[in-house]
Amino acid sequence: xxxxxxxxxxxxxxxxxxxxxxxxxxxxxxxxxxxxxxxxxxxxxxxxxxxxxxxxxxxxxxxxxxxxxxxxxxxxxxxxxxxxxxxxxxxxxxxxxxxxxxxxxxxxxxxxxxxxxxxxxxxxxxxxxxxxxxxxxxxxxxxxxxxxxxxxxxxxxxxxxxxxxxxxxxxxxxxxxxxxxxxxxxxxxxxxxxxxxxx
Amino acid sequence: xxxxxxxxxxxxxxxxxxxxxxxxxxxxxxxxxxxxxxxxxxxxxxxxxxxxxxxxxxxxxxxxxxxxxxxxxxxxxxxxxxxxxxxxxxxxxxxxxxxxxxxxxxxxxxxxxxxxxxxxxxxxxxxxxxxxxxxxxxxxxxxxxxxxxxxxxxxxxxxxxxxxxxxxxxxxxxxxxxxxxxxxxxxxxxxxxxxxxxx
Amino acid sequence: xxxxxxxxxxxxxxxxxxxxxxxxxxxxxxxxxxxxxxxxxxxxxxxxxxxxxxxxxxxxxxxxxxxxxxxxxxxxxxxxxxxxxxxxxxxxxxxxxxxxxxxxxxxxxxxxxxxxxxxxxxxxxxxxxxxxxxxxxxxxxxxxxxxxxxxxxxxxxxxxxxxxxxxxxxxxxxxxxxxxxxxxxxxxxxxxxxxxxxx
Amino acid sequence: xxxxxxxxxxxxxxxxxxxxxxxxxxxxxxxxxxxxxxxxxxxxxxxxxxxxxxxxxxxxxxxxxxxxxxxxxxxxxxxxxxxxxxxxxxxxxxxxxxxxxxxxxxxxxxxxxxxxxxxxxxxxxxxxxxxxxxxxxxxxxxxxxxxxxxxxxxxxxxxxxxxxxxxxxxxxxxxxxxxxxxxxxxxxxxxxxxxxxxx
DNA sequence: TATGAATGAGCATTCATTCAT
DNA sequence: TATGAATGAATGCTCATTCAT
Numbered sequence: 001x002x003x004x005x006x007x008x009x010x011x012x013x014x015x016x017x018x019x020x021x022x023x024x025x026x027x028x029x030x031x032x033x034x035x036x037x038x039x040x041x042x043x044x045x046x047x048x049x050x051x052x053x054x055x056x057x058x059x060x061x062x063x064x065x066x067x068x069x070x071x072x073x074x075x076x077x078x079x080x081x082x083x084x085x086x087x088x089x090x091x092x093x094x095x096x097x098x099x100x101x102x103x104x105x106x107x108x109x110x111x112x113x114x115x116x117x118x119x120x121x122x123x124x125x126x127x128x129x130x131x132x133x134x135x136x137x138x139x140x141x142x143x144x145x146x147x148x149x150x151x152x153x154x155x156x157x158x159x160x161x162x163x164x165x166x167x168x169x170x171x172x173x174x175x176x177x178x179x180x181x182x183x184x185x186x187x188x189x190x191x192x193x194x195x196x197x198x199x
Numbered sequence: 200x201x202x203x204x205x206x207x208x209x210x211x212x213x214x215x216x217x218x219x220x221x222x223x224x225x226x227x228x229x230x231x232x233x234x235x236x237x238x239x240x241x242x243x244x245x246x247x248x249x250x251x252x253x254x255x256x257x258x259x260x261x262x263x264x265x266x267x268x269x270x271x272x273x274x275x276x277x278x279x280x281x282x283x284x285x286x287x288x289x290x291x292x293x294x295x296x297x298x299x300x301x302x303x304x305x306x307x308x309x310x311x312x313x314x315x316x317x318x319x320x321x322x323x324x325x326x327x328x329x330x331x332x333x334x335x336x337x338x339x340x341x342x343x344x345x346x347x348x349x350x351x352x353x354x355x356x357x358x359x360x361x362x363x364x365x366x367x368x369x370x371x372x373x374x375x376x377x378x379x380x381x382x383x384x385x386x387x388x389x390x391x392x393x394x395x396x397x398x
Numbered sequence: 399x400x401x402x403x404x405x406x407x408x409x410x411x412x413x414x415x416x417x418x419x420x421x422x423x424x425x426x427x428x429x430x431x432x433x434x435x436x437x438x439x440x441x442x443x444x445x446x447x448x449x450x451x452x453x454x455x456x457x458x459x460x461x462x463x464x465x466x467x468x469x470x471x472x473x474x475x476x477x478x479x480x481x482x483x484x485x486x487x488x489x490x491x492x493x494x495x496x497x498x499x500x501x502x503x504x505x506x507x508x509x510x511x512x513x514x515x516x517x518x519x520x521x522x523x524x525x526x527x528x529x530x531x532x533x534x535x536x537x538x539x540x541x542x543x544x545x546x547x548x549x550x551x552x553x554x555x556x557x558x559x560x561x562x563x564x565x566x567x568x569x570x571x572x573x574x575x576x577x578x579x580x581x582x583x584x585x586x587x588x589x590x591x592x593x594x595x596x597x
Numbered sequence: 598x599x600x601x602x603x604x605x606x607x608x609x610x611x612x613x614x615x616x617x618x619x620x621x622x623x624x625x626x627x628x629x630x631x632x633x634x635x636x637x638x639x640x641x642x643x644x645x646x647x648x649x650x651x652x653x654x655x656x657x658x659x660x661x662x663x664x665x666x667x668x669x670x671x672x673x674x675x676x677x678x679x680x681x682x683x684x685x686x687x688x689x690x691x692x693x694x695x696x697x698x699x700x701x702x703x704x705x706x707x708x709x710x711x712x713x714x715x716x717x718x719x720x721x722x723x724x725x726x727x728x729x730x731x732x733x734x735x736x737x738x739x740x741x742x743x744x745x746x747x748x749x750x751x752x753x754x755x756x757x758x759x760x761x762x763x764x765x766x767x768x769x770x771x772x773x774x775x776x777x778x779x780x781x782x783x784x785x786x787x788x789x790x791x792x793x794x795x796x
Numbered sequence: 797t798a799t800g801a802a803t804g805a806g807c808a809t810t811c812a813t814t815c816a817t
Numbered sequence: 818t819a820t821g822a823a824t825g826a827a828t829g830c831t832c833a834t835t836c837a838t
Contacts, residue, residue, distance in 0.1 A: 011797085032231075035833060045799040047836085056833065145377070152362045153374065156355050163304070163351045164395040174392040175352065178344070182377040186386025193373040196363040207817070210822060234808060244824040249809065251822095409818085433812060443820040445815085454812065543775070550760045551772065554753045561702070561749045562793040572790040573750065576742070580775040584784025591771040594761040605838070608801060632829060642803040647830065649801095803835075814824075 015052050017042040023063050027102040031060065061117040063102070068120045071098055075127045085140025088131045089180055092154060096172045099158040125151055125198055142188040146195040153179055214251050216241040222262050226301040230259065230311070259305060260316040267319045270297055274326045284339025287330045288379055291353060295371045298357035324350055324397055341387040345394040352378055413450050415440040421461050425500040429458065459515040461500070466518045469496055473525045483538025486529045487578055490552060494570045497556040523549055523596055540586040544593040551577055612649050614639040620660050624699040628657065628706055657703060658714040665717045668695055672724045682737025685728045686777055689751060693769045696755035722748055722795055739785040743792040750776055 021041035025033035035056055039046045053059040074094050078087040113121075129147030136143060156179055161171035220240035224232035234255055238245045252258040273293050277286040305311060312320075328346035335342060356375035360366045419439035423431035433454055437444045451457040472492050476485040511519075527545030534541060555574035559565045618638035622630035632653055636643045650656040671691050675684040703709060710718075726744035733740060753776055758769035 014798090034831085039800095046834090047799055047801095048797085050834065051798075054834095148363075149373070149377070152359045153377070155362065156359050156374075156378075159304075159358055160351045160355050161395075163354065164347075165397060167395060168392065170392050171395055174348070174390050174394065175355075177388060177390050178348070178352070178381040179355075179378060180381070181387055182379070182381025184386050187383050188380055189376060191373050191376050193367065193369050195373065196360075196366060196370055198364065207820095207822070209816075213823080233806080235806085245808090246810085246825065247823050250824095253809095255808065412819090432810085437821095444813090445820050445822095446818085448813065449819075452813095546761075547771070547775070550757045551775070553760065554757050554772075557702075557756055558749045558753050559793075561752065562745075563795060565793060566790065568790050569793055572746070572788050572792065573753075575786060575788050576746070576750070576779040577753075577776060578779070579785055580777070580779025582784050585781050586778055587774060589771050589774050591765065591767050593771065594758075594764060594768055596762065605799095605801070607837075611802080631827080633827085643829090644804065644831080645802050648803095651830095653829065799838085801835105801837085803833105805832095807831080808829100810828080811826095812824105814822100816822085817820085 011052075014042070014044055014048060018044060018049060018052055018059075019063055019066060022059050023067070023102050026060060026063060030103065035059075058114060061114045065117045065120045067098055067102060068117075068124050071095055072120070072124045072127050075124070075131065079127065079130050079134070083140075084131075084134040084138040088135040088140065088150070089176075091128070091131055092150070092157075092176060092180065093173075095154045096157045096176055099155055100169070100172060103155075103158065103162075128154075139185060141183045142185045144188070144191050144195075145183055148196050148198045150183075151198060152196070153183075210251075213241070213243050213247060217243060217248060217251055217258075218262055218265060221258050222266075222301045225259055225262060225305060229302070230305050234258075256311050257313060259311050260313045262301065263305075263311070264316050264319045266297055266301060267316075267323050270294055271319070271323045271326055274323070274330065278326065278329050278333070282339075283330075283333040283337040287334040287339065287349070288375075290327070290330055291349070291356075291375055291379065292372075294353045295356045295375055298354055299368070299371060302354075302357065302361075304354060304358070321398065327353075338384060340382045341384045343387075343390050343394075344382055347395050347397045349382075350397060351395070352382075409450075412440070412442050412446060416442060416447060416450055416457070417461055417464060420457050421465075421500050424458060424461060428501065433457075456512060459512045463515045463518045465496055465500060466515075466522050469493055470518070470522045470525050473522070473529065477525065477528050477532070481538075482529075482532040482536040486533040486538065486548070487574075489526070489529055490548070490555075490574060490578065491571075493552045494555045494574055497553055498567070498570065501553075501556065501560075526552075537583060539581045540583045542586075542589050542593075543581055546594050546596045548581075549596055550594070551581075608649075611639070611641050611645060615641060615646060615649055615656075616660055616663060619656050620664075620699045623657060623660060623703060627700070628703050628709075632656075654709050655711060657709050658711045660699065661703075661709070662714050662717045664695055664699060665714075665721050668692055669717070669721045669724055672721070672728065676724065676727050676731070680737075681728075681731040681735040685732040685737065685747070686773075688725070688728055689747070689754075689773055689777065690770075692751045693754045693773055696752055697766070697769060700752075700755065700759075702752060702756070719796065725751075736782060738780045739782045741785075741788050741792075742780055745793050745795045747780075748795060749793070750780075 018038070022033075022038045025038045025041060029037075035049055036046055038059070039049050042049075049059065053062060071094060075091050078091050081087045081090075125147065128151050132141070132145070132147040132150050135141045136145065157172040157176035160175040161167045164171055217237070221232070221237050224237045224240060228236075234248055235245055237258070238248050241248075248258065252261060270293060274290050277290050280286045280289075324346065327349050331340070331344070331346040331349050334340045335344070355378055356371040359374040360370035363370060416436070420431075420436050423436045423439060427435075433447055434444055436457070437447050440447075447457065451460060469492060473489050476489050479485045479488075523545065526549050530539070530543070530545040530548050533539045534543065554577055555570040558573040559569035562569060615635070619630075619635050622635045622638060626634075632646055633643055635656070636646050639646075646656065650659060668691060672688050675688050678684045678687075722744065725748055729738070729742070729744040729747050732738045733742065754769040754773035757772040758764045761768055
């Protein structure tokens, strides 16, 4: 099933079309996007969807994994950049932009998380930890904030903006700014609860 | 139809059981909670659900309205309280506690919002505006933050905490603290986008 | 249940209201008229409907019986009238007028026919037999037509007219005229099949 | 959607089974026939019904269309036949035979009539008009009878016969004969109401 | 291998009928 | 006695998944 043998050229093309279509459909309708709709958008048969991914959940997981991997890759470049605080902010900006296109919060529906997705997610968590540690050491963010905090807060700007009745396409930037201000050392008040452990 | 004639004793009891069951089920599964499940949780027949609420949407709207009304009522008391900043923070605390029990974000699915719910929501928005104005005038929060911002941010602590794999029951307090720090004047950076207009 | 003890005054009034409402509702929606609708039209509770008639079928049967009885009563007067042919035609006219208000064909749905209805129907059949015999003997209708034929044909004008897209309120008279011409001796061709036996 | 691409062999077989089952079920229970029952009679799954016809109404419309088309095709042959009066009578005979198997009167429930059905129906109406005109010009039927009259009367023999408690399979022939006698010029009395306009 | 036809569990909703008030 | 609240079987329809072509 999930052997990593290289796909035939047309199969690879179909897989790409399928993932793109699925990303679009999941972005629009969340988990309620129908397999039939996704197949139609991809211009392939419904059966072919299931040839590539044994369940709809697996398809969603693959979409998520791709997005997480892309974000992680972008983050890897930032982790070496000059200003640690700016690097973290830039990473969160990229994350929000990515989420603008496709909400990752479906991930909470536990059944979605298969092993390969978990691996990608962990890799991203580790990267975020590094970005946060660097920023903290540089004094760009408050001392009592952890990588796990940032992981959880990452989706908030997108979600908050999405609540607006007719959100402008950049509204999330407003809330990212507010939340990032909350992460800065200036004027920080003590946090009342211990940070969570991820994983 | 919607006359507010007092219900028979048993009907009132069923209505309460139903709303409690619905609150629980919607909290767990969002709009995907099934009417059959809700009826079973309430220990009543499926048909009885529809006697009380003509559609599932109406049931959800009623659940939401109850919660919004309770929150608004609590807020009305705070709006006259001593410290404007503390009052706003207390309101947001109550909101997050309430959301802990039942996520309001389903409200985004537009079809849910019937007229009575819209009225309740507007009343709450007006209250929040007053709380925010007072806090702003008192210098407890930054000048560039509006009531609409707070409305949108209100659910964020709950959502952020819910992303954690095994969130402690008070984890949201941590993120409310961070976000509220982001609303304080100290160390505020300029906001890049105009605030949204609600309604 | 169906004891013939005289009803209390208000119960009798309710029964009359109920029958009128039911006649109206059945005329509009046939057997699909809902008990709730009928009760509402009558201004009484749904439970009261079932106190008067144990099932919806029984209610329909009662409506039918009333109409059949009224028609039979009118026919009794005609059976002694001067011109036998005119009397039969007049009876069929009354029948069609009555059907204009409420289609009797639901009667075909066998479950509807309870005993009391059957009695009323038989009484009407006997009357029709007499009207037909008289008309036949007077040469007003052809010799090979029986009372049973007329019983079956009785509803046809109303049905035929009802098929028209926007039937005028008197269209059935056109088809009654045609069918009655078919019953006249003039130009009659032999009938290919034996007449049915009623009951 | 409605492309007329040839169906796969098994799909075509299922479609035929489905239409036959639907014809039977609609004949027995009218529009109240349940989709589940139809599917069971056809020996296919409920979902398959909806794959072939998006709604129950569409299924009924298809059944009707098939019958109307078959009848129209048969009529086309008659319209060129020798004796115009015999041709019309033969057509009405075919129509009644066809109705014996499946009552067309459900067509009155307006929602059933989709566009393709309307086209088929209009085609049949035009054909009937031609048959009637020819018969009228030949003096086989009275001068004051129109195509629309015949359209409306077409179902009457079947309906009338169906009212009989245990109708013989040929009873309708008796009433077709009577009604057709009513259409003949011999002994015709003037018609009291204008003919309807179809469509 | 790709397709889309078939499947059936699941869903929201209706309604005749029963029963507590 | 009259009411209308409660019930649950039944209905039309959807959709992830399986399987014959």
